[in-house]
Amino acid sequence: MLAVQEFFENSDYAVSVVDLVNHFKEEMNKATVYRILSRMESEGMIHSFNGMDGLTWYAACKHCSHDHHEDQHPHFQCKKCGRVECLEISLPIPKVKDHKIDSEIVLLVGECNNCQS
Numbered sequence: 001m002l003a004v005q006e007f008f009e010n011s012d013y014a015v016s017v018v019d020l021v022n023h024f025k026e027e028m029n030k031a032t033v034y035r036i037l038s039r040m041e042s043e044g045m046i047h048s049f050n051g052m053d054g055l056t057w058y059a060a061c062k063h064c065s066h067d068h069h070e071d072q073h074p075h076f077q078c079k080k081c082g083r084v085e086c087l088e089i090s091l092p093i094p095k096v097k098d099h100k101i102d103s104e105i106v107l108l109v110g111e112c113n114n115c116q117s
């Protein structure tokens with residue numbers, strides 16, 4: 001678990017579950033990586049969301065603990081290099097007639113700073 005923890009501490013970007021499994025394939029098998037990720041997520045160390053490729057992505061939590069785990073921010077995926085990052089902004093939850101909305105999962109897609117030049 002420590003190796004995975006350190007991996008997230010040293011990364012400013014989100015990482016897909018496929019890349020994580022690949023990254024640790026010398027040290028642990030897929031099932032172990034999945035188990036560690038779900039444990040870290042329930043501890044409030046990381047959070048997960050879906051990328052535009054349909055994969056699950058994980059990113060480090062900044063302000064969460066195991067009893068307060070809330071990552072309502074949108075995520076951004078660059079369509080050129082594929083990098084995914086957390087956006088520290090909050091979007092208003094839209095009002096939809098006859099629906100009670102508790103949360104939203106927003107993925108913004110575009111070009112990152114590096115890819116625009």
Ligand SMILES: [Zn+2]
Pocket residue numbers: 044045046047061062064069070071
């Ligand atoms: Zn969190």
Ligand SMILES: [Zn+2]
Pocket residue numbers: 078079080081082083111112113114115
């Ligand atoms: Zn990019």
Ligand SMILES: [Zn+2]
Pocket residue numbers: 047059071073074075085086087
């Ligand atoms: Zn995030």
